[in-house]
Amino acid sequence: MTxxxxxxxxxxxxxxxxxxxxxxxxxxxxxxxxSWEQARAALSGLSGGTGLNIAFExxxxxxxxxxxxxxxxxxLDRAGGVQEISYRDLAELTARFAxxxxxxxxxxxxxxxxxxxxxxxxxxxxxxxxxxxCVLSPLFAAFGxxxxxxxxxxxxxxVLVTTPALYRRTVAPIRDRLPALRHVLLxxxxxxxxxxxxxxxxxxxxxxxxxxxxxxxxxxxxxxHFTSGTTGRxxxxxxxxxxxxxxxxxxxxxxxxxxxDVFWCTADPGWVTxxxxxxxxxxxxxxxxxxxxxxxxxxxxxxxxxxxxxSVWYTAPTAxxxxxxxxxxxxxxxxxxxxRLIASVGEPLNPEAVRWGAEVLGRPVHxxxxxxxxxxxxxxxxxxxxxRPGSMGRPLPGIDxxxxxxxxxxxxxxxxxxxxxPLEEAAEGELAxxxxxxxxxxxYLHDADRYxxxxxxxxxxxxxxARRDADGWYWFVGRADDVIKSAGHLxxxxxxxxxxxxxxxxxxxxxxxxxxxxxxxxxxxxxTLRAGVEPTEELRTELLGxxxxxxxSVAPREIVFDDALPHTRSGKVMRRLLKARExxxxxxxxSTLEVTR
Amino acid sequence: MTAPxxxxxxxxxxxxxxxxxxxxxxxxxxxALGPHDDLRxxxxxxxxxFLAVVTRVSERTGRRIDEDDYxxxxxxxxxxxxxxxxDPAL
Numbered sequence: 196m197t198x199x200x201x202x203x204x205x206x207x208x209x210x211x212x213x214x215x216x217x218x219x220x221x222x223x224x225x226x227x228x229x230s231w232e233q234a235r236a237a238l239s240g241l242s243g244g245t246g247l248n249i250a251f252e253x254x255x256x257x258x259x260x261x262x263x264x265x266x267x268x269x270x271l272d273r274a275g276g277v278q279e280i281s282y283r284d285l286a287e288l289t290a291r292f293a294x295x296x297x298x299x300x301x302x303x304x305x306x307x308x309x310x311x312x313x314x315x316x317x318x319x320x321x322x323x324x325x326x327x328x329c330v331l332s333p334l335f336a337a338f339g340x341x342x343x344x345x346x347x348x349x350x351x352x353x354v355l356v357t358t359p360a361l362y363r364r365t366v367a368p369i370r371d372r373l374p375a376l377r378h379v380l381l382x383x384x385x386x387x388x389x390x391x392x393x394x395x396x397x398x399x400x401x402x403x404x405x406x407x408x409x410x411x412x413x414x415x416x417x418x419x420h421f422t423s424g425t426t427g428r429x430x431x432x433x434x435x436x437x438x439x440x441x442x443x444x445x446x447x448x449x450x451x452x453x454x455x456d457v458f459w460c461t462a463d464p465g466w467v468t469x470x471x472x473x474x475x476x477x478x479x480x481x482x483x484x485x486x487x488x489x490x491x492x493x494x495x496x497x498x499x500x501x502x503x504x505x506s507v508w509y510t511a512p513t514a515x516x517x518x519x520x521x522x523x524x525x526x527x528x529x530x531x532x533x534x535r536l537i538a539s540v541g542e543p544l545n546p547e548a549v550r551w552g553a554e555v556l557g558r559p560v561h562x563x564x565x566x567x568x569x570x571x572x573x574x575x576x577x578x579x580x581x582x583r584p585g586s587m588g589r590p591l592p593g594i595d596x597x598x599x600x601x602x603x604x605x606x607x608x609x610x611x612x613x614x615x616x617p618l619e620e621a622a623e624g625e626l627a628x629x630x631x632x633x634x635x636x637x638x639y640l641h642d643a644d645r646y647x648x649x650x651x652x653x654x655x656x657x658x659x660x661a662r663r664d665a666d667g668w669y670w671f672v673g674r675a676d677d678v679i680k681s682a683g684h685l686x687x688x689x690x691x692x693x694x695x696x697x698x699x700x701x702x703x704x705x706x707x708x709x710x711x712x713x714x715x716x717x718x719x720x721x722x723t724l725r726a727g728v729e730p731t732e733e734l735r736t737e738l739l740g741x742x743x744x745x746x747x748s749v750a751p752r753e754i755v756f757d758d759a760l761p762h763t764r765s766g767k768v769m770r771r772l773l774k775a776r777e778x779x780x781x782x783x784x785x786s787t788l789e790v791t792r
Numbered sequence: 793m794t795a796p797x798x799x800x801x802x803x804x805x806x807x808x809x810x811x812x813x814x815x816x817x818x819x820x821x822x823x824a825l826g827p828h829d830d831l832r833x834x835x836x837x838x839x840x841x842f843l844a845v846v847t848r849v850s851e852r853t854g855r856r857i858d859e860d861d862y863x864x865x866x867x868x869x870x871x872x873x874x875x876x877x878x879d880p881a882l
Contacts, residue, residue, distance in 0.1 A: 337836060490832060491839040493859060517839065521859050682840060714840050740818030748838055752816075 205550070207559045207582040217579035218447045222589065225448075229592035231633060234444045235437075238479075241408060248411040249418075249439045250289060250325035253478035255408065258286035262454070262481050269457070270315050271487045271499065278315060282481075285322070288399070290406035292323025295398045296354065299378050303328035303409065306350050306419060309464075310334045310343060310357040310365065313486045316382045316395060317464060320356040321474055325417055326408050329354075330433070332419040335465025335684075336361060339747030341694055342429070344369035346421045349640060350431055351375040358382050362389060365747075413437035419640065420467045422567035423687025425676045431640030434570050438471075439479060441571035441593075441634035446476035448591050449563050449575035451536050452507055454481040459499070460509040461487075466684060467567040468540055471634070472509055482507075493521040501529035508534060511541040511683040515548045515560060516713045523555045534558050536578050540565065541683025542715040543671040546584030562587050564671065566657060567685075568649070570634025574669055586668045587661070594632060597654065598624035598663055605675045607656050615652045618663075625675055626661040627654035677770040679708035681716045686749045688770055694745040695720055695754075698738060700728045705760050705768035706751060709777055720751035721773055723758050730756035800853070805875035809868060812848045816841050827869040855879050 219225055239256045240247050257263065263283040270278045280288070296307065307324035309331070311317040317333070324331045332350050334343060343365050347355070352375060357366060359381050370376065370391070378393060385394040418434040446452040450472070458477040462468035477484040485503055489495060491514055500508065518526070537552055537560045544562040552560035563575030564587035574596060576588035590596040600616040602608035607615050607625040618624045628635075630653055639646045649656055660672040679686040688706035695704040703723040708716030722738065724730055735754055742750040761769040774780075800808065813822055817835040831837055837845070846865075850857050853875060857865075864870040 337838065492862065494863070513840075517843075525859070682838075713843065717840075736814060736818045739815070740822075743817055743836070744819055747836060752840075752844070 205546070205584060207549070207553060207584065209579060209581065214579040217577070218451050218453070219577050219592070220579050222577060222580055222592075225592040226590075231440065231593055234593065235440050235633075238440060238443060241411060245409075246411040246415075247413040247436050247439065248325065248328070248408050249436050249442075249475060249479075250322045251408050251411075252439050252443070253475055254282060254286050254289055254322055255326075257282040257478070257481050265454075265481070266483045267478055268315065268318055269483055269485050269503065270313075271485070271489070271503075273489050280315060280318075282478075285318070285478075287404035288319045289323040289326055290404050291399045291402040292319050293326040293406045293408075294402040295380075295395075296324065296327040296329060298398075298402065299354070301327065301329060301354055301378070304330065304416065305353040306330045306332055307354045307356070308332045308334060308347055308350065308352040310336055310338075310355060310361050311382065312336045312358075313463065313488050314382065315486075316356065318474060318486070319399075320380075320395075321464065321470070322478075324354075325436075326406060328409055328411055328415065330416045330419050331470075332421070332431075333464045333470055334421075335463055335748065337748035338365070338465075339743070339745050339750070340365050340369045341745040342690065342747065342749065344372050345690070346429060346431070347373050347376065349428060350419055350421075354378045354380065356380045356382070356395060359389060362392065411436050414637075416637070418470060418570075420470070420567045422467075423678055423685045423690060424645075425678055425687065426689050429687060429690065430642065430645060432567050432636040433638045433640060434634060435637055438570045438634035439475060441632055442471050442476040443479045444593070445572040445591055445634075446472065446480055449561070449572040449577065450476075450507055450509060450538055451578040452477060452480050452482055456480075456482045456506045456535070457485060457504055457533070458482045458507045458509070459485040459487075459503070459505045461491075461496075461511065461514060462509070462541075462683070467570070468509075468683075471571055491517060493518055493525060497525055497529040497531075500531055500534065504533035506533050506535045507538075508536070509538045509540070512539055512544045512548060512562075513541070513682040513714050515539060515544065515552065519548060519551050519555075520713070526555045531556055537561065538563055538575070540572070542680045543585070543587065549582060549584035559584075564588070564659075564669070566659075568636045568655065568657075569628065569632075570636060571632075573628060573632075583664075583668050586664075586670050588669065589667055590669075595629035596669065597627050597629070598622050598661060599627050599654065599656070601625055601660070601675070605660075606658070607651060607654075609651045613652055615654060617654075621663055621665045623660065623662040623672060626657045626659045626669070628657065629653060630655050677707070677774075679706070679716050679718055681708060681711075681718055681749075682714040684749070686718055691718060691720065691742070691746060691749065691751060692768070695722060695738065695742055695751070697745065698741050700724055700734060701738070702726075703760055703768065705757075705770055705773050707770050707774045707777060709753070717753065718749065718751045719753045719755070719777070721755055721757040721760055723760055724756060799878055800875050802872050802876055805872045806868065808852060808875070809845075809849060809871040812845055812852065815848065816844055825868060827872075828867050830866055831868070832866070849875070 268280040380395040385397040421429040460473040561576040599607035662670045691706040692704040711717040761772045
């Protein structure tokens with residue numbers, strides 16, 4: 196690879212051997228020749244033609260073949276211990292979990308939630324639930340009680356797998372709000388003093404290690420991932436078993452992943468990246484998947500990359516920027532020669548970070564783009580292709596992306612006949628995808644109207660604004676709505692505002708993202724206090740803690756008091772104006788603005 | 793920003809760190825914090841929170857805190873140890 200520091204925005208070119216050894220060598224040809232039918236044929240399908248099941252493709256077909264003794268999961272605990280689970284062992288463990296669900300009377304289609312850090316039980320429960328044809332919904336363990344209650348209520352969780360500590364802290368306070376929850380299975384020692392719970396280890400050891408996956412329609416629901424919108428409740432995006440076709444081919448196209456790779460996806464399985472690429476894709480490929488229980492720590496991460504001989508690494512811009520802060524000396528102390536490809540997702544990766552990868556880690560960072568709703572990588576930079584630093588890349592084979600002309604509200608313009616206006620050539624507009632790829636979400640749970648509103652004229656409307664250059668590379672511009680992107684996660688301002696307004700001192704709140712060099716954006720709240728309440732430092736501290744206890748990791752990091760929040764004529768807080776003020780930007784068209792109080 | 797350029801006593805160091813932690817994650821978990829409790833676990837801090845704590849302690853003490861120091865800063869005792877040791881930059 197060479198970095199061309201001349202014209203053309205310092206494009207990074209690949210060496211000849213980097214190009215020919217890649218899975219996707221000829222992008223244009225692959226786009227012409229690709230078909231989803233062929234991609235489907237590369238998977239096994241259930242025996243006897245009884246359908247397609249994610250867990251069978253990820254685990255059982257390898258366990259029954261020549262890869263049975265290969266390490267499927269290599270897990271690093273906090274203390275430095277390593278645990279290896281082969282495909283054969285994983286097949287048995289997940290069979291046990293599927294049998295546990297059956298013995299508890301949990302039926303196919305019912306929802307199994309996990310609230311766990313990155314521990315082996317998480318992978319066992321996730322894949323075992325898919326074997327049992329239940330719908331898996333993994334939650335982020337750093338969520339506070341409110342986001343967990345909201346998601347489990349909306350998703351009608353029948354089963355929850357969690358730890359005793361998380362149960363005490365996050366679930367016990369809200370359990371009476373979850374009438375549909377029949378079983379709580381706790382990891383760890385079999386003896387527990389927590390009433391209304393069962394021991395996962397005890398049940399697993401009593402269950403049979405054999406399980407035959409029942410007939411699974413490729414269109415049966417498999418995964419439920421929650422994502423945040425501008426208004427109202429979180430949205431539960433449903434994906435089907437057929438999504439595994441996209442998980443598989445996109446891991447090849449965008450991550451260049453092969454069976455002999457050691458693959459590390461640093462995303463938590465509580466988010467869609469950590470499920471599609473942190474559980475499913477590497478196993479379907481037959482690779483060795485690395486999982487680290489610890490949170491980010493620069494030195495530890497370098498050590499993991501070096502000692503575990505990680506060859507393909509999928510991480511996030513925030514992590515890369517934190518490594519950059521640490522400086523090049525730390526990287527130089529570690530042998531990173533096993534690294535073959537680095538990719539990143541979550542928010543746009545700044546050009547400096549892409550080049551820093553090339554200079555300090557020895558490999559440039561390949562940014563890519565996708566969303567909870569798309570289920571898999573849609574647009575990316577490829578191992579064999581030049582990188583234009585700052586660009587999200589080009590659409591994967593099988594994916595048709597477009598830019599749509601936007602209307603006054605910032606979203607794609609849809610005329611009275613339901614038609615949109617796709618823009619040609621170099622342009623800027625709302626990023627849209629031609630509907631119909633296998634991992635496309637099939638609904639927002641209990642919200643058919645919102646699902647319908649996400650499509651127009653055969654396009655899925657992403658809510659992201661992007662620019663396309665003359666050669667077809669896409670560049671992220673911003674969100675078309677008020678959703679906040681912080682450390683790679685979408686945060687819904689409404690959910691944060693609602694939590695703050697539950698405090699007796701708060702009359703109203705407006706929540707926005709403010710720029711942050713490491714996280715992309717940080718959550719900031721503007722709070723109007725009730726009449727007669729003094730805006731003291733003590734109260735600010737109390738509100739920070741209040742938000743933190745209710746929301747966990749999505750809580751505001753900064754709170755300011757503001758007794759004149761701008762409102763629309765319909766009475767809603769105008770977040771866009773708050774943001775314009777915060778950034779010192781022109782405040783724009785204020786015709787919908789009510790006079791502030 | 794400029795700060796007391798003398799070594800802190802253990803009590804001063806502990807108070808200062810608790811004050812800073814209160815700006816990031818106030819609440820009952822902080823009030824109940826023991827000297828050897830893992831800060832990330834007990835207070836639910838993520839890596840961005842940790843950076844905020846490092847920056848704010850640095851600002852209040854005028855002491856540069858290097859990444860090499862991070863390993864020792866997992867609990868309150870570790871922080872007190874760092875802040876009560878003479879600053880090598882002085």
